[in-house]
Amino acid sequence: MIRALACLLIWSGAAHAACRQALALGLDMSTSVDTVEYRLQLEGLASALQSDAVQEVLFAQPDASIRIAVYEWSGPPNQTLVLPWTELRTPADLADAVRTIRGHKRITAAPTTAIGAALLYGFALLDAQPDCWKRTLDLSGDGETNTGPRPEDISSDRTPPGVSVNGLVIGSGNARGDDHRFADIKALSAYYRSNVVRGPGAFVEVALGFEDYAAAMERKLLRELASIAIGQLGDSANSR
Template sequence: MRCIALFILSALALAAPARAQPVEVDVELVLMVDVSRSMSPREMEIQRRGYADALRSDEVVDAIGSGLIGQVAVTFIEWAGAHSQNTIIDWRLLRTRADAEAFADDLRIGVGRALRRTSISGALAHGSASLAGNGYAGLRRVIDISGDGPNNTGPLVTDARDAVVGSGIVVNGLPLMTQEGTGSRWHLADLDLYYEACVIGGPGAFVIPVTDWDDFAGAVRRKLVLELVGRDPMIVPAQFEGYETPSYDCLAGEKMWRRSFGRDNFR
């Protein structure tokens, strides 16, 4: 009986399907896009259109195939509060112009509604979880986060950033400083410095500020090329020898919330 049992176990082991190996790519890229309540419907539509147009551009298509492996994996996620993240396009392999254009076409299908609060920390944690077990093995892993305000709910942004960067993920930032949909009490005039000090991190991390919506598509195109090609950016590098992160109050958003509503909300 013991021999029969061993034989059956051996047969089952041989019959079990082999676990699929992750697909190798040059970069695994998470596009985290702000749809918090401070974003106007027009701004949300501009964001979708800007990413779609960038993905169709010759510069981005060339960047997709320019790496050592010649293909990348990308997902597009919209975020707001600590538990408000919505995957618009799940992980997809991009290798050709047709792949990039199909991704862009899917981005133009509908635009969701704005959601409450701004949790950059929640977005970072969600992006990191999305990278885990996504079926790809990238030479680089990057979370690209855009937003028009500071963290004001969920875990502290620096804690989330440090945890993500500590796991080998680079965080880049696209601070939206246009003020169109943001009330004055939520506005940070130097949001780019907040992102530089409190949000981005990892080797070669960078910030590209957007101060006018007319510049958004160009900023996204430039950012995607930098992230896909993996070249050292020339804009606000986060870490290099001799560089010092600017001093900034990384609780600025939480303090704004407390002043407006008379209570803490650090979690």
């Protein structure tokens, strides 16, 4: 079924600009994420994409665009495409993408957290973008996997070649106090580093809570998008 999804999402149509990066973003919609926190994720992603710093990187190379896709996940069979592959060549393209993200309505979420299944869904999306210079999967989450295939059991031969997986760990908003929150973040970050992130330059970003999600997402986007933009611009300058 995952391979069938990849086939359905293959980039088609007339000739288009080179793709310098394909970025798939998976958002946690399990029942540990309440309605307010869910909206903070969507709004946070939209705000981060529209920040001046991120837009500067997005549109740094008009002849080599960035493509993004967004999905939400919870239990093993519960992944929903929020934004299909969209090429961001102009501010108008970005505005349309942000409008789609903000307008998405949450479906009923499973009460479980299946990070392994979310990984495989993201890999299927990225399989459909083989022509991009760099391919990246981002998973946001506020807990460890508790059902489905464990991320550490997903072997390297099931990861598309060259794909990096980054994580955005979200601190719990419980009322146990900051000491407990920081301990939870530390433990979850360690879990993501050991079991989830993988590939060239993979890293974990941290949001202290859902209220910090937009700022953390902006930091993460700048870190992963700027590297390819700067590197390619430098190669172009050196070749002249």
